[in-house]
Amino acid sequence: MNAATVSLRQPAQARQAEMVQAVLCLAAQQEPASITTTDIAKAVGLSQGAVFRHFPNKQAIWLNVAQWLEATLLPLVQTAAQSSPDPLTSLDNIFHAHLQFVQENPGVPRFIFNELQRPADSPVKQQVAAMLQTYSGILIRVLQQAKTAGQVSPSLDERSAATLFIGSIQGLVMQAMLLGSSTSIQPMMAGVWALYLSAIRQEVTP
Amino acid sequence: MNAATVSLRQPAQARQAEMVQAVLCLAAQQEPASITTTDIAKAVGLSQGAVFRHFPNKQAIWLNVAQWLEATLLPLVQTAAQSSPDPLTSLDNIFHAHLQFVQENPGVPRFIFNELQRPADSPVKQQVAAMLQTYSGILIRVLQQAKTAGQVSPSLDERSAATLFIGSIQGLVMQAMLLGSSTSIQPMMAGVWALYLSAIRQEVTP
């Protein structure tokens, strides 16, 4: 982030974290696929060669970003999932926590979108996919709790409900990417969430 | 597509169309940002230099893909939107027409995702964004018709409903990208659509 302010010659771990943040910062402004090691070096105020003192190759940087993402987003979701005895309130908290996280880290959704279209055997994609699977699992568990509590339709398909949950967030994020970073997704949020709630509350079997 | 089968020396227009299809075909297999002019040339069975006989530069190819997309997807949606006197049935038809189109052209969502993260001033992104705006407009009109017909909640916010509609499709597409091209999104479709229907039918104002 703040290249010149921090002194030269920092410990490796600090530099690594700095570069991971730099990637996310750059991803908020340009397409992640076009971020070069030179870009990253400039962002942290080093020469391009210095990048490879801290990472064996470029892929390792991206893998580190994915790991940071998992270590940051999942605890956020986990905490929100257990934030209330009322499962629907917990779900609400997950929704808003996720959207707040995305707004504070605009590079994240672009990073994820980018990784998901990689060939299947890419380790970075596998890391991201695994995280999203865990996320989905958390959602399904909360939805099951809501069902046993009688808060949602007894015929609710939790997997579909989890897909729609993630889709509703994606729809909002896409809207934001369409209109540019200038516009906030704040006004849309309430409307979409209200719709999702009534979807799972009174589901009609097909 | 089929490089060797078609004879050499085709008219310019046919070649352009061939290359547009080649891009979409390649986008189904690799990330669109990594598609090179050499890749395209190989796919249509020409030399790399020949690509620039038909397009002034690479960006023009991508713009052509975006235009093909608009000229193909929007009529599909328009037709579905007017397919029934019953607005909700029309909406259903849009949903399934879109998903069928995506399944038949797996490169399309990846192309769109890729373009949306470009800097705002890119003409290709503007083209794609404009198409999605038109799409959203069509959805909102059908939702308004459903409201006057008394088929959905009178307090429904059409813009949020349109966002959730697109989000629900995106959620399904993302699921497919996660699990790889092997898995179909067919089984999930019905569940998600049922959820969306009950969302707009009985909306509860926040």
Add this chain to the structure above:
DNA sequence: TATGTTAGTAAGTACTCGCTAACATAAACA
């Protein structure tokens, strides 16, 4: 049959990419 146009090739341009090796120096430590 001669001539201009169109659609192709092959080789080359200038440039950027990820990555490396040789050298420098600040910080940590015996």
Add this chain to the structure above:
DNA sequence: TGTTTATGTTAGCGAGTACTTACTAACATA
């Protein structure tokens, strides 16, 4: 304090990129 080690710079590589140029074969038509 002198040595070592970790963190940096500089210069350069090989491979690939979009795009250009000089040239050629096929086709249409006067």
